[in-house]
Amino acid sequence: AQSVSQHNHHVILSEAASLELGCNYSYGGTVNLFWYVQYPGQHLQLLLKYFSGDPLVKGIKGFEAEFIKSKFSFNLRKPSVQWSDTAEYFCAVTAPNAGKSTFGDGTTLTVKP
C-alpha cells in the first residue's frame, strides 16, 4: 500500500524567507506526484504535478518541486514566500492507472508579514 509522509506539521516563516516542505512516499513502482494547496476558506487547488520527464517541476505562484527517485521524495520549494502563501499544503501520490491518490497529513504554513 502507498503511504505519504509530510515531515513538517506546522511551519512558520517571515515574508521573503525561503520555503521547503518535505514529502516522502513509499511505493515500489512508478508514481504520479502532486502538491495541492488549500487557502483559508477555499477548496483544494493543484499547485503542481509530476508524471515523467524533468524531475524539477514548476507550478503556479512561484512554487517548484523536485522529484528525487532514489530518496522517494518530492519536496516543495519557494525561494521567497509571501503572506498570501499562508495555507495548508498537501502532498499526494497516485499509482498510474490506479486512480485514487494517497494524501499526506498536510503542512500548515503561516507566513508572518
Next chain:
Amino acid sequence: GAVVSQHPSWVICKSGTSVKIECRSLDFQATTMFWYRQFPKQSLMLMATSNEGSKATYEQGVEKDKFLINHASLTLSTLTVTSAHPEDSSFYICSAVQAPTDTQYFGPGTRLTVL
C-alpha cells in the same frame, strides 16, 4: 477550465434524516470521481471511488449502506448520507478526474452538521 462544483455548500439536518450532496464537473467529463471526508486540521480521508455506470468502490471501514454513491452521468456524482447522526458531521469533498492526465480537480466541499 477544470471546475468542479458541489451542492449544497453547507447543510444542517436533524439526526435520522438523509442528506444528498451533488458533485458536478462543469467543463469536462469524468468517468471517475472521488469522495473524501476532511476532519478539522487533518488530511483528506478517501471514502469511495465513484465510477460512471458502475458500483462505487468503498474504502475499508466505510459503510456502503450508510454512504450511498450514484454516478449517474459523466458529469455528476451524488453522495447520500442515510440516517445521518452527529458523528457524520464533517466536511465532505469530491474530486473529479480529468483524463488523460489523471489529474484530480476538487470541489469546494460541503459542510454537513447533524444535530
